Structures are given as structure tokens and as C-alpha cells.
Amino acid sequence: MKLIARDMYLDRLIARMDNGMIKVITGARRCGKTFLLFDLFEDYLRSQGVDDEQIIEVSLDDLAYEQYRDPVRLAEYVTSRITGSRQYYVLLDEVQYAISDQELHGDKPPRLYGVLNGLLRKHNVDVYVTGSNSKMLSTDVMTQFRGRGDEVRVRPLSFAEFMQVYDGDVQHGWAEYVVYGGMPLMVSMRTDEQKTRYLESLFVETYVKDIMARNRLRRSQELDGLVDVLASSIGALSNPAKIKAAFDSVLHSKISVNTISQYIEYLEDAFIIEETRRFNVKGRKYIGSPKKYYFEDVGLRNARLGFRQVEQTHIMENIVYNELRARGYNVDIGVVEQRGQRDGRSYRKQLEIDFVANLGSQRYYIQSAYQLPTEEKVAQEKASLLGVDDGFKKIVLVRDVMKPMYDEHGILTMSVYDFLLNSQSLAMW
Missing domain, CATH: 3.40.50.300 (P-loop containing nucleotide triphosphate hydrolases)
Structure with missing residues (x-):
């Protein structure tokens, strides 16, 4: 190899x-x-x-x-x-x-x-x-x-590291990476069955057992249920109270909010998930709950769900988050408040920027859009970026192959492949 x-x-x-x-x-x-x-x-x-x-x-x-x-x-x-x-x-x-x-x-x-x-x-x-x-x-x-x-x-293989050994073009490499992720040993396996068995076993036999032993837990059912809930909701705002509601309605469990918070901490300690907080861009302050949770490796996340919920949009968002963290950025969810008048009445709503990435004096506002098939979708993805009035670069990432291009508002749209395969991509265009 x-x-x-x-x-x-x-x-x-x-x-x-x-x-x-x-x-x-x-x-x-x-x-x-x-x-x-x-x-x-x-x-x-x-x-x-x-x-x-x-x-x-x-x-x-x-x-x-x-x-x-x-x-x-x-x-x-x-x-x-x-x-x-x-x-x-x-x-x-x-x-x-x-x-x-x-x-x-x-x-x-x-x-x-x-x-x-x-x-x-x-x-x-x-x-x-x-x-x-x-x-x-x-x-x-x-x-x-x-x-x-x-x-x-140290994190699992980035997409660029994965492509060092993948025998194929970037689109097929992406299709493989989105499903199986970047655990190093996995990339040497030839068949889908081998990869599936390895990732499923790694989660249960290594990570879950480690957490159980380290924290003196006797039963894994509630921990397993929590992992499944988090895996099903990557890219979605959540908090222990919302997760408890899911336990109550779906799993019929009486797990407490405090226990859920503790189990989330265990998963973070084992480097399985990371949480990211919301940041009010104009107010320059952090907002409390809810937060978002991303998986350290999308292959492990998919294996946890039996490879049944491989939603391209959410997986791409998770991959972009992992790449930013691997490059050393602190990453928050951006919140931009929009005010206006409609039908003679005032309104106020919050728009979300997927990622606010900070490293020293650098800052980037990034939307993970996957595809922009219509003008309406373009406007939707750029609305929150247009609400930011500072001079830092604003970027929309799409899965399509395209040349990086600025619009009249100074917003850069670029391919996620260009972003992932070049460690200097954020600064070079």
C-alpha cells in the first residue's frame, strides 16, 4: 500500500x-x-x-x-x-x-x-x-x-490525504469518502463488506467499550441510543433537552437531561464527536443552547446508522467542518439577525452561516451549499452572508466542479474539491 x-x-x-x-x-x-x-x-x-x-x-x-x-x-x-x-x-x-x-x-x-x-x-x-x-x-x-x-x-484522514492513495478520479473518490470516511486502516480494504464490518466493529468493540470501561458504565443501551440520535442529526441544532424528547418519544427511555449531557461529554472525550456553538456575528457574542454536533469521521457516523442515512448535504457539511478543524481553525455557527418591514409590520428573523472560521487574525464566513440549482437557492444561501458587513472573505462551497468565481457582492463560490484538496484554498482566490 x-x-x-x-x-x-x-x-x-x-x-x-x-x-x-x-x-x-x-x-x-x-x-x-x-x-x-x-x-x-x-x-x-x-x-x-x-x-x-x-x-x-x-x-x-x-x-x-x-x-x-x-x-x-x-x-x-x-x-x-x-x-x-x-x-x-x-x-x-x-x-x-x-x-x-x-x-x-x-x-x-x-x-x-x-x-x-x-x-x-x-x-x-x-x-x-x-x-x-x-x-x-x-x-x-x-x-x-x-x-x-x-x-x-490528530484526526482521521482528510479528503486530500485519502486521495493520495485512492485509485480513481476525484468524483469517485468523493463518493467513496462520503460513505466510508477516512479511518487509515479502512483505506487499505478492497471490498465494501470489509469496510462495513471494520467500521461497525471499530465503533462497538473499541470506542463504545472504551467509554464504558473508562467511565464505569454498566449498560450501553442509553449510550447507544444517544449516538444514534446524534448521528441522525448532524448539521441540525440540538441540545440535551431536545435529545431527551427524542428518547421519550422514540426509545421510551427515562434518561435525564444531566445524563445526556454527561454522555455527550464522554463521546467528546473519546474524540467521536465535537460540538460547535452559535455566534452572533453583529453582536459579537456567543449564544447558548442549542448547538450542533459533528462526527470526527463520517464513515464511523454512517456505520453507526447501518449506512442507511447517507445524506449528501449533511455529510458534506460535516466534512467541511472537519477540514477546517484539521487546519487549526476555531469554528462557530454564525447567526445574523435580519430586520425589516412586511405588509406594514416589522419583522425580525435569524439567518445562519454554516461556519465562522477563525485562526489568529484570519476569519472566513463559509456556507456549505452542496448544489445551487436555482436562483432562489443561490439567494437563500447568500442571504446570511450579505447580512455581514465586515471585510472578511465570504465563501459558498458547492459539490459541482467549477472555477472559483466572485459575484458583485464579493462573495466567492468555489468547488468543495478545490477547497479540500488545497490547504491554501481559502486564501488563494
């Missing part, structure tokens, strides 16, 4: 080398963190003249390294390998295995964090760790590592 170059993430690791901080590589199980660290990054180190003796790698999910799940033994092993004054690179994979269940649910910091902080005190050691639970690592970057943690978030 052709090697997938994950340059965006590799560049982020390279930019953080020897910066005196713990590089915390997070992301969902099976999204490619180990390959990034142990293959791509190690190959880069060797290309820069780093000897094998200077690279200390421990795969804590491998039974061959089971003894090092004890933080004391792990510290002893790593320290024993540091025998000179040269720079050493410590690569620890799936470090949640070195945190006991008692430590995870206790009041004191896990001993592992003391080990990692101890390694940082050595002037010739650069530390990289991977993990699959955001609560154990992402939030701890800001607390237990005392400001010396630096997170690199």
Missing part, C-alpha cells in the same frame, strides 16, 4: 522539537497517532542524523511492554537508556495504559505525570506521548504539566 504522507501533523511535530515542553499527541483510537510518531516522525529524526540509540520508544498498549505500565518501572527503563549527553527523544504511545483506574477516578494526579515532568527536567530529553482520551491528556496539558504541555491533535 502506498504511504500516506501526513505532512500537516508531521510539520507540527517538527516545529515543536526541543521546545522544552511535553508534546501530547491526541486523537481517536486508530486515527494514525502511532504511525505519525513511530514511523513518520522517527524517519524524520533519522534523516536529521539522530541514531537509533537516541530514540527511546515504548508502546504501552503492546503486551511486550506491559511491565512499563507501572510508572516507576517506566521511569527506570527510560532513565537507563539515557546514557550520554546527546539529545534523546522519548516516544511513549497510548500512555493512558500507565494510569490506573483508581488514579483516573481519584483526587490525586496520576503518577505518570510526575514521571513526565521529571523527564522534562533533563536538559537533553525531548518527550512525545500519545493518548486517546482528552480528559486524561488534553485538559491536563494546562494543569498537571504546569504550562509545559503542547498538544498536537
Whole structure:
């Protein structure tokens, strides 16, 4: 199989080398963190003249390294390998295995964090760790590592990464990606049956079981029901109260709003879903509930629903969201208030911009329109963008192949393929 170059993430690791901080590589199980660290990054180190003796790698999910799940033994092993004054690179994979269940649910910091902080005190050691639970690592970057943690978030394959190994044209690649997504192992499978079985098993046997064990849940029925509700409503405004109503009417469950909120947090911690908030563009403030939820990988979302609800419009919106997040943007739902007079009476309504993407001083307003078959549809998609009076770029994405084109209002319409396949697409036209 052709090697997938994950340059965006590799560049982020390279930019953080020897910066005196713990590089915390997070992301969902099976999204490619180990390959990034142990293959791509190690190959880069060797290309820069780093000897094998200077690279200390421990795969804590491998039974061959089971003894090092004890933080004391792990510290002893790593320290024993540091025998000179040269720079050493410590690569620890799936470090949640070195945190006991008692430590995870206790009041004191896990001993592992003391080990990692101890390694940082050595002037010739650069530390990289991977993990699959955001609560154990992402939030701890800001607390237990005392400001010396630096997170690199890894996601499933983007469409551009997927097309590196897809044997076909972009339209057929899109058709495949929309259904099966970008989990790295999946792209090596030849048949629809293999892909379907893999994604369905991955969701149940890995993600659900991990969440159950990590959070000490005894029954999966309510968690399963919540995942199904969220999967059925990507791109739609929702909140725990609305989800509870769906449970009451369809599943006849007595699950509480608080439990739903907690389960949503568990799914976010496992990197299965992400929430995005609404932002009042003119008022420059966030609006509370409802929010939107998007899946980290559309293939996993489709597998959860038995591949029965592959709605192109919503899936494209989810893919666009994932791409913006992978590029490092903070993403909100834009809300624009429109006022006017109709039949002698005042009216006020809220128009929605699919995505407000921010990165430093950059901002883009983006509509994921899928198709614009009529002038009425064009006007509908652009109405909210026309309600924004600042100077930031406004973009409408469509699935059709077309040359990027500005209209008389300065709104750019471009193909989603051009957007996804060129990392500089937002700025170049």
C-alpha cells in the first residue's frame, strides 16, 4: 500500500522539537497517532542524523511492554537508556495504559505525570506521548504539566490525504469518502463488506467499550441510543433537552437531561464527536443552547446508522467542518439577525452561516451549499452572508466542479474539491 504522507501533523511535530515542553499527541483510537510518531516522525529524526540509540520508544498498549505500565518501572527503563549527553527523544504511545483506574477516578494526579515532568527536567530529553482520551491528556496539558504541555491533535484522514492513495478520479473518490470516511486502516480494504464490518466493529468493540470501561458504565443501551440520535442529526441544532424528547418519544427511555449531557461529554472525550456553538456575528457574542454536533469521521457516523442515512448535504457539511478543524481553525455557527418591514409590520428573523472560521487574525464566513440549482437557492444561501458587513472573505462551497468565481457582492463560490484538496484554498482566490 502506498504511504500516506501526513505532512500537516508531521510539520507540527517538527516545529515543536526541543521546545522544552511535553508534546501530547491526541486523537481517536486508530486515527494514525502511532504511525505519525513511530514511523513518520522517527524517519524524520533519522534523516536529521539522530541514531537509533537516541530514540527511546515504548508502546504501552503492546503486551511486550506491559511491565512499563507501572510508572516507576517506566521511569527506570527510560532513565537507563539515557546514557550520554546527546539529545534523546522519548516516544511513549497510548500512555493512558500507565494510569490506573483508581488514579483516573481519584483526587490525586496520576503518577505518570510526575514521571513526565521529571523527564522534562533533563536538559537533553525531548518527550512525545500519545493518548486517546482528552480528559486524561488534553485538559491536563494546562494543569498537571504546569504550562509545559503542547498538544498536537490528530484526526482521521482528510479528503486530500485519502486521495493520495485512492485509485480513481476525484468524483469517485468523493463518493467513496462520503460513505466510508477516512479511518487509515479502512483505506487499505478492497471490498465494501470489509469496510462495513471494520467500521461497525471499530465503533462497538473499541470506542463504545472504551467509554464504558473508562467511565464505569454498566449498560450501553442509553449510550447507544444517544449516538444514534446524534448521528441522525448532524448539521441540525440540538441540545440535551431536545435529545431527551427524542428518547421519550422514540426509545421510551427515562434518561435525564444531566445524563445526556454527561454522555455527550464522554463521546467528546473519546474524540467521536465535537460540538460547535452559535455566534452572533453583529453582536459579537456567543449564544447558548442549542448547538450542533459533528462526527470526527463520517464513515464511523454512517456505520453507526447501518449506512442507511447517507445524506449528501449533511455529510458534506460535516466534512467541511472537519477540514477546517484539521487546519487549526476555531469554528462557530454564525447567526445574523435580519430586520425589516412586511405588509406594514416589522419583522425580525435569524439567518445562519454554516461556519465562522477563525485562526489568529484570519476569519472566513463559509456556507456549505452542496448544489445551487436555482436562483432562489443561490439567494437563500447568500442571504446570511450579505447580512455581514465586515471585510472578511465570504465563501459558498458547492459539490459541482467549477472555477472559483466572485459575484458583485464579493462573495466567492468555489468547488468543495478545490477547497479540500488545497490547504491554501481559502486564501488563494
